[in-house]
Amino acid sequence: MGELKLMKGNEAMAEAAIRAGADAYFGYPITPQSEVIEYLMSEKPYERTGMVVLQAESEVAAINMVYGAAGAGKKVMTSSSSPGVSLKQEGLSYIAGAELPCVYANVVRGGPGLGTIQPSQADYFQSVKGGGHGDYKQIVLAPASVQEMADFVKIGFELAFKYRIAVLILSDGVIGQMMEKVELFDQIPRLTDAEIKEKYPWATTGKAKGTERRIITSLDLDSLKMEKHNHHLQAKYKTISENEVRFELFDCEDAEYVYVAYGSSARIAQKSVQLARKKGIKVGLLRLISLFPFPTKQIQVLCDQGVKGFLAVEMSAGQMVEDVQLAVNGRAKVAHYGRFGGIVHSPEEVENALEKIMIGG
Amino acid sequence: MADITLNDIIKPENLVYEKTRLMTDKELSYCPGCGHGTAHRITMEVIEELGMEEITIGVAPVGCSVLAYEFMNIDMTQAAHGRAPAVATGIKRVWPEKIVFTYQGDGDLAAIGTAETIHACNRGEKIVIIFINNGIYGMTGGQMAPTTLPGMKSSTSPFGRDVETMGNPLKITELVAQLPGTYFVTRQAVHTPAAVRKAKKAIRKAFENQRDKKPGVSFVEIVSNCNSGWKMTPNDSNTWMVENMFPYYPMGDIKVDGVMVK
Numbered sequence: 001m002g003e004l005k006l007m008k009g010n011e012a013m014a015e016a017a018i019r020a021g022a023d024a025y026f027g028y029p030i031t032p033q034s035e036v037i038e039y040l041m042s043e044k045p046y047e048r049t050g051m052v053v054l055q056a057e058s059e060v061a062a063i064n065m066v067y068g069a070a071g072a073g074k075k076v077m078t079s080s081s082s083p084g085v086s087l088k089q090e091g092l093s094y095i096a097g098a099e100l101p102c103v104y105a106n107v108v109r110g111g112p113g114l115g116t117i118q119p120s121q122a123d124y125f126q127s128v129k130g131g132g133h134g135d136y137k138q139i140v141l142a143p144a145s146v147q148e149m150a151d152f153v154k155i156g157f158e159l160a161f162k163y164r165i166a167v168l169i170l171s172d173g174v175i176g177q178m179m180e181k182v183e184l185f186d187q188i189p190r191l192t193d194a195e196i197k198e199k200y201p202w203a204t205t206g207k208a209k210g211t212e213r214r215i216i217t218s219l220d221l222d223s224l225k226m227e228k229h230n231h232h233l234q235a236k237y238k239t240i241s242e243n244e245v246r247f248e249l250f251d252c253e254d255a256e257y258v259y260v261a262y263g264s265s266a267r268i269a270q271k272s273v274q275l276a277r278k279k280g281i282k283v284g285l286l287r288l289i290s291l292f293p294f295p296t297k298q299i300q301v302l303c304d305q306g307v308k309g310f311l312a313v314e315m316s317a318g319q320m321v322e323d324v325q326l327a328v329n330g331r332a333k334v335a336h337y338g339r340f341g342g343i344v345h346s347p348e349e350v351e352n353a354l355e356k357i358m359i360g361g
Numbered sequence: 362m363a364d365i366t367l368n369d370i371i372k373p374e375n376l377v378y379e380k381t382r383l384m385t386d387k388e389l390s391y392c393p394g395c396g397h398g399t400a401h402r403i404t405m406e407v408i409e410e411l412g413m414e415e416i417t418i419g420v421a422p423v424g425c426s427v428l429a430y431e432f433m434n435i436d437m438t439q440a441a442h443g444r445a446p447a448v449a450t451g452i453k454r455v456w457p458e459k460i461v462f463t464y465q466g467d468g469d470l471a472a473i474g475t476a477e478t479i480h481a482c483n484r485g486e487k488i489v490i491i492f493i494n495n496g497i498y499g500m501t502g503g504q505m506a507p508t509t510l511p512g513m514k515s516s517t518s519p520f521g522r523d524v525e526t527m528g529n530p531l532k533i534t535e536l537v538a539q540l541p542g543t544y545f546v547t548r549q550a551v552h553t554p555a556a557v558r559k560a561k562k563a564i565r566k567a568f569e570n571q572r573d574k575k576p577g578v579s580f581v582e583i584v585s586n587c588n589s590g591w592k593m594t595p596n597d598s599n600t601w602m603v604e605n606m607f608p609y610y611p612m613g614d615i616k617v618d619g620v621m622v623k
């Protein structure tokens with residue numbers, strides 16, 4: 001059993017970065033995730049593991065520091081909240097083009113604009129549909145507990161290096177700020193310089209005499225080559241779609257209706273399942289853990305099982321619901337419920353919506 | 362005498378000059394007469410002469426030198442427009458024993474990347490910045506740069522730079538010299554053999570500073586021509602540069618070993 005601690009989600013994520021053997025964290029403060037860099041600065045990871053922590057001048061600079069260090073084969077991470085993540089999009093597009101591994105977190109707050117510092121899930125489109133320019137994807141993991149805030153850092157780095165891709169931990173102000181018990185995984189040693197050179201021959205670590213030089217770039221002025229590169233990227237995303245889908249089912253065996261939710265909304269929906277079940281409504285929950293890749297097949301299995309309706313529960317005006325619709329493809333009713341702009345819905349509100357919009361409507 | 366062939370002449374003992382092996386054989390994409398190629402070459406010569414090729418990582422910008430990595434035969438990273446100092450910071454912080462440099466144009470370094478430039482300099486990152494100031498956006502077809510001279514014509518200042526509405530040229534090199542995080546700040550040119558020799562000496566000093574772990578950025582500005590963007594012949598552009606750019610951007614060291622000399 002690993003070490004048990006009572007921690008905020010943001011702190012757990014920061015501690016996990018150290019324990020995952022990260023080489024560096026580059027960040028810029030923004031509510032509700034400033035605890036990540038504050039925790040790292042006070043923990044002195046440069047003394048614990050040799051990890052670098054640097055407060056950048058902006059989120060733009062932070063993501064480009066990640067780009068540089070990741071291109072040099074190191075395990076690097078950044079985190080921010082919605083307005084800051086918008087600023088990172090150019091860098092993330094370059095990271096996708098150059099196929100660099102990294103982990104970053106968005107502890108989402110309400111928008112648009114400066115919006116509010118209260119929790120939200122309105123950055124779903126930005127997270128799973130690209131966000132920056134060009135045809136690209138990133139793996140998106142949605143933690144629903146402080147425990148997962150920690151665990152997904154470790155899993156995130158594994159996936160990032162397995163596929164040379166950015167892994168986004170899409171959290172929200174609720175999960176980032178709340179305190180829960182967390183079992184921390186044991187320290188994973190940082191890779192040595194020699195290990196990095198051996199494991200990541202593509203990384204810019206200095207060109208040994210008589211070897212080919214390494215170039216980290218997303219540019220190719222030859223459009224045919226660029227098309228080929230894009231095909232390669234799409235093939236990679238397809239492999240990820242086939243192999244890295246993560247989800248959890250609750251009470252779906254006999255379900256006539258299914259909530260589809262992720263992050264803090266999934267916890268609220270789970271409570272709402274209990275409320276509805278007490279009333280005799282056969283409802284279950286499909287909790288999405290990976291948002292890209294999306295569990296399309298699992299939704300189709302639920303359709304095969306005879307589920308009559310899916311209620312997408314998310315703190316947005318309705319974003320994830322579009323992917324549910326695509327997966328259901330007309331075979332069942334699909335609707336959305338959610339408070340947004342910084343308001344968190346209650347289990348009762350969700351249960352009411354189920355009765356009104358899904359069953360009654 | 363008549364039967365001496367070229368092969369008789371090409372012999373090691375006759376060698377007076379050799380292209381550094383740290384420049385690839387790829388044909389340069391620069392316009393004939395442009396200073397970029399010379400700046401590349403002397404940078405690579407310095408890295409070769411200092412025996413640093415195996416530990417050096419370069420960062421290419423967005424600008425005419427976006428393809429610097431095609432010509433510089435070392436490990437290279439291509440950065441987003443203006444972000445090279447942040448990218449270099451990322452590399453240097455996780456590989457402190459490596460030699461890291463950026464190569465950037467004036468639009469890249471002094472417009473879109475001003476924040477990254479100033480903050481990398483202010484943090485005293487132990488990197489080299491090579492800054493090619495040609496007073497124009499060469500790559501995108503000759504638009505106004507932050508360094509474009511007052512009255513100077515460009516495609517976005519077709520009647521000349523009007524400082525009332527377009528601001529004054531930014532002397533970013535003087536600006537970064539003021540920061541405690543810069544260790545060596547100098548302004549050079551590559552339009553004559555003498556200038557090339559001086560510029561190369563400055564670049565060598567910059568890389569030696571990093572090798573010797575001197576505290577802070579070594580910043581080498583090279584005032585250069587953009588004959589295409591300025592719409593002049595290479596020769597005329599160099600004359601114009603000496604007559605117009607140099608008075609505004611005076612040659613020479615500004616800060617040496619952490620001490621202002623100008």
Ligand SMILES: Cc1ncc(C[n+]2csc(CCOP(=O)(O)OP(=O)(O)O)c2C)c(N)n1
Nearest residue numbers: 423424425442466467468469497498499500
């Ligand atoms: C974010 C972004 N904005 C604009 C551009 C277009 N762009 C490419 S190069 C350039 C200017 C480059 O000028 P400079 O840095 O002076 O380099 P030069 O070509 O003169 O050497 C611009 C505006 C871009 N590539 N990316």
Ligand code: SF4
Nearest residue numbers: 391392395425499587
């Ligand atoms: S456009 Fe100007 S800066 Fe670019 S290669 Fe041509 S002369 Fe050089």
Ligand SMILES: [Mg+2]
Nearest residue numbers: 466467497499
């Ligand atoms: Mg320029």
